[in-house]
Amino acid sequence: QVQLVQSGAEVKKPGASVKVSCKASGYTFTSYGISWVRQAPGQGLEWMGWISAYNGNTNYAQKLQGRVTMTTDTSTSTAYMELRSLRSDDTAVYYCARDATVTGIDYWGQGTLVTVSS
Amino acid sequence: SSELTQDPAVSVALGQTVRITCQGDSLRSYYASWYQQKPGQAPVLVIYGKNNRPSGIPDRFSGSSSGNTASLTITGAQAEDEADYYCNSRDSSGNHRVFGTGTKVTVL
Numbered sequence: 417q418v419q420l421v422q423s424g425a426e427v428k429k430p431g432a433s434v435k436v437s438c439k440a441s442g443y444t445f446t447s448y449g450i451s452w453v454r455q456a457p458g459q460g461l462e463w464m465g466w467i468s469a470y471n472g473n474t475n476y477a478q479k480l481q482g483r484v485t486m487t488t489d490t491s492t493s494t495a496y497m498e499l500r501s502l503r504s505d506d507t508a509v510y511y512c513a514r515d516a517t518v519t520g521i522d523y524w525g526q527g528t529l530v531t532v533s534s
Numbered sequence: 535s536s537e538l539t540q541d542p543a544v545s546v547a548l549g550q551t552v553r554i555t556c557q558g559d560s561l562r563s564y565y566a567s568w569y570q571q572k573p574g575q576a577p578v579l580v581i582y583g584k585n586n587r588p589s590g591i592p593d594r595f596s597g598s599s600s601g602n603t604a605s606l607t608i609t610g611a612q613a614e615d616e617a618d619y620y621c622n623s624r625d626s627s628g629n630h631r632v633f634g635t636g637t638k639v640t641v642l
Contacts, residue, residue: 451631461569461577461620461633475629511576520567521622521631522588524576 418442420512420525427531428502435498436528438512445493446470449515452486452497454508455527462508466515467495502532538566538621538634545640546611556604556621556634564628566604566621568597577620581606608639616641 423437438450452464465476467486474486485498495512509527516522538558546552556566565584569577579588581597594609604623608615621634 453633460636461571461622463622463631463633466631477630515631519579519582519586519588521569522579522582524578527576 418514418523420514420523422510422512422525422528425529425531427533429534430503430532432502432532433498433500434502434530435496436510436512436530438495438497438525440469440493440495440514443514445488446490450486450488450495451513451515451521452484453511453513453521453524455511456505456508459508464497464510469495499530502530504532506530507532538623538632540619540621540634540637542635543638543640545642546608547642548613549610551607551609552611552639554606554608554619554637554639556606556623557602558623558632558634559602560623560626560632561599561602561604563626564624565599566597566623566634568595568604568606569620569622570615571618571620572616580619611639611641613641615639 419441421439426434446469449466449468451466454462467474469488483500487496511527512525513521514523568581570580571577580591580595585597596607598605619637625632
């Protein structure tokens, strides 16, 4: 069965960086992309960007351009999302999700809470 | 426009039918997917494409689209359908995904 298992919760100070991992299993990793989505407390879902696990091509949401980097390690079927220059409004649950051309975003990780606080 | 707009909240009596809508210019070109999210849980895909349900999703969930509006219909709502629902599609450029503002469904 498809599973996406994310790294644990993080607490960071403003200005720091965070890197969240997402280990995929149960499917051919390089046949799909990975989208990253975040959800601030009590708020809706926000799409952050996408990476192709096949060739590493990326597409980032405009508001995060320059602060976010998405990468993959095909040898371990793991995707990573790094967010830099953290601010308090980056406090959110961060999700990775499998992204397919036909079905769109279909399977989700369990989420990683990132708290930015001084 | 890259926005997808949903009504903030709707309510439905147990066993009745509710329609949740999602409006946006990009929906004239792209289908919407729909996600159900319960408190403290990750979203779950319930509808994708023209009107497709992933395995395990009850057939009381259905999708449709007309013009700039996509709709998710729950026919015979159950107590366990109480959740937040989000639409998702591409923006007008086709290069980015965008989520709707979300609709909280209450089953009375």
